Amino acid sequence: MKLLWLSALSCNGNVHSFFNYEKIDSFLKSFTFIYHPAIESDYTLQDIVKKDIPCDILLLEGTLQEGLQKAGVDIEDLIFRYGNKVKKIITVGTCASFGGIFLDSEEKYGLHYRKKEPHDKFISLKEKTINIPGCPIHPQTLASILYSIKKEFEIPLDPYQRPKEFFAFTTHNGCLRNEYFEYKVDNHQFGNIEGCMFYEHGCQGPFTNSSCNKILWNEVSSKTRSGHPCLGCTEPTFPKYNFFETKKHMGIPAHLPLGVPKRAYLSLAGVAKTFKIERFEKKLI
């Protein structure tokens, strides 16, 4: 299967993340890049711009911007040219999906969304697009979706066109700090394995859709497992500010666990906080 990887405004973080895919050798036997900004490929960017090279999937990385050119051609023209021909388009990372970290003016956007707001600039391509956000993307998520396309599996999507398989649950699902969360104990020091980071340290895990704690990074860890709060990087609202401090209104977290009504959360939290559980108050190792 032939892939075209196009970069718009990008730090190339997704390129590097994908290099960490554990089975990349086997992957490259099943897929060929007609062009990739960092992997040796059959064609140059000049070839891609000048000719119409056959390919099956367009991978788009980076924030789009009015007038942005690639090898002297407007990137929008390239997206339409190749987008119209391919079977599927994948936005690789939050920038291409929702605008992401480079979104600082009205002239910038993701392929179909500007943060949460849909736009219709590429509406004719929307039906064939799958958004895989993340800053960066999880390499296994991208690889799995590509294999699913190749095998012609059905890929159910959520309202932001993210594959449900990887984005229906939250980062909180699989987090090893859940017993601290249940009893509302933050008591965390950065890097430590004890404590929950939701209450004081800005963790966005309970309201961020991702598989980070189910499909581990480099097969060993995740942000929350290593003592760093989830930054919510797979969400259209990324980046928020003040990553390491929980925004609160008179002591109550401004963002509650996904889908949990405020009254239900506060009732439960009020009871849970009452109990002082010694084991949760100290370092265990």
Added chain:
Amino acid sequence: MQDRKTQKKEQIIKASLELFAKKGFYTTTIPDIAKSIQMSVGNMYNYFKSKDILAKEVIKYISSFLGSELQKINEKDITSEEKIKEIVSVYFKTAVEKPEMIDYFLRVFLSNRETFKNGCEGMVCVNEFVTEIMIFFEEGVKKGELKDQDFFSAFGLFMGYLGGMVFLNGENILPTKLDDYIDDISTNIYNALKVE
């Protein structure tokens, strides 16, 4: 059957509240309560195994009553200043019309922590009421009307003030009716909580 049992339990709670207010918490016995509602003492124990268990159910009942009143206010599309006035009004109205409720809260629940230490730790038994106060504060801050501050500083200011006024009223120290203080007290609370 469950509904009837719940109704009966509520009848016992109401009767015990009245007796606690009239005779005092410690001098009121389970047989006294049973007698006041023409129930046998044996049957009474089918509903509450001990006076301590009953005491905890009573405070939960009061919390639930006040919580549901505050929830109605929280769900109104009005300013925080207006909500404060409505909360003060509801609290004072309850103190006047159902004095046994506030009396129990102030004189029994807050003053007899031994009775409530197992099963009513912290705010567990007054959770419904406290939750609504939390929601009121949180929404006020979110709307930019109230100052973002430590929850307990604001909670103590609000509830301590109201409790103090009801206590003074109960002791017949206030020179005028409790209702006459609603405007001034609401303004004072709002001034203390509002964004500067």
